[in-house]
Amino acid sequence: xxxxxxxxKNVLREEAFYFFTSIxxxxxxxxxxxxxxxxxxxxxxxKSLEFHLFREDFEKWIALTLGDNKLAxxxxxxxxxxxxxxxxxxxxxxxxSRRLKELKGASASTSAPVPKERSQLAVL
Amino acid sequence: xxxxxQEGSLDELDRQILAxxxxxxxxxxxxxGNRLSVAHSTVYDRIQKMEEHGFIxxxxxLVDLEKIGIPLLTAQMNITIDPKEAENIARKLAxxxxxxxxxxxxxxxxxxxxxxxxxxxxxLHSFIAKSIAPIPGVLRIRTAIVTKKYKEExxxxxxxxxxxKKRE
Numbered sequence: 001x002x003x004x005x006x007x008x009k010n011v012l013r014e015e016a017f018y019f020f021t022s023i024x025x026x027x028x029x030x031x032x033x034x035x036x037x038x039x040x041x042x043x044x045x046x047k048s049l050e051f052h053l054f055r056e057d058f059e060k061w062i063a064l065t066l067g068d069n070k071l072a073x074x075x076x077x078x079x080x081x082x083x084x085x086x087x088x089x090x091x092x093x094x095x096x097s098r099r100l101k102e103l104k105g106a107s108a109s110t111s112a113p114v115p116k117e118r119s120q121l122a123v124l
Numbered sequence: 125x126x127x128x129x130q131e132g133s134l135d136e137l138d139r140q141i142l143a144x145x146x147x148x149x150x151x152x153x154x155x156x157g158n159r160l161s162v163a164h165s166t167v168y169d170r171i172q173k174m175e176e177h178g179f180i181x182x183x184x185x186l187v188d189l190e191k192i193g194i195p196l197l198t199a200q201m202n203i204t205i206d207p208k209e210a211e212n213i214a215r216k217l218a219x220x221x222x223x224x225x226x227x228x229x230x231x232x233x234x235x236x237x238x239x240x241x242x243x244x245x246x247x248l249h250s251f252i253a254k255s256i257a258p259i260p261g262v263l264r265i266r267t268a269i270v271t272k273k274y275k276e277e278x279x280x281x282x283x284x285x286x287x288x289k290k291r292e
Binding site for chain 1: 199201204245248249252253254256257258260262263264265266267269
């Protein structure tokens with residue numbers, strides 16, 4: 001099960017995602033959170049999205065650093081479909097924004113005050 | 125040799141000895157002495173003084189890593205940086221064993237030029253992504269992987285001597 005707070009947190013500079021267009025060629029764009037990652041999907045060079053998707057970098061960062069295996073699996077499926085170009089940007093943006101909304105919604109509902117009986121159920 | 129510090133403080137004989145040592149550091153004092161028509165003890169004294177004063181930094185073997193089974197990939201990095209962070213970035217790079225050369229340069233933008241080695245492309249990328257891109261002040265990185273070397277030498281004093289003689 002995903003930890004909503006972990007998936008939505010800002011990670012350390014060393015753990016951020018750094019966008020490259022090819023081996024060793026850093027674009028200057030990075031993302032320290034899923035929110036920031038979503039914004040960068042819109043702006044970053046399309047070559048960078050293709051490069052990282054092919055190398056499985058997105059799914060590894062999302063699973064290992066943000067701890068969100070569900071989103072990592074969705075991106076893995078996208079990779080399997082061999083989507084490229086602007087279609088890739090659009091699909092990736094859609095997948096990540098949908099998941100972000102889901103996480104934020106879940107996070108808000110878990111952090112809201114709940115009756116005692118419900119909170120005990122959640123623990124069980 | 126007159127004093128330490130400046131190139132000008134070496135005399136012609138010192139420079140000739142250095143030129144021979146640059147070509148082959150294993151030459152004996154006698155061999156150098158014979159070529160320059162001076163006593164081997166003179167060569168010995170001159171070399172001792174040049175070592176003491178730091179004109180000769182060290183003697184090393186140029187190892188062919190590929191032949192001994194350690195093929196390394198070499199890459200040249202051009203790192204665009206925030207000038208305010210230049211010193212900090214250059215020092216951090218210089219500390220890494222994978223980075224062989226670091227220098228700063230300025231053209232249209234402030235850049236650091238660095239020569240880096242890695243086991244393979246995956247390790248090169250991982251090193252740049254995890255150790256260089258996160259350094260504060262790094263704005264962009266362009267990396268060119270060396271595919272074939274046509275020449276790799278250090279500046280030779282013998283060349284300088286030849287050039288000087290031609291001008292005369």
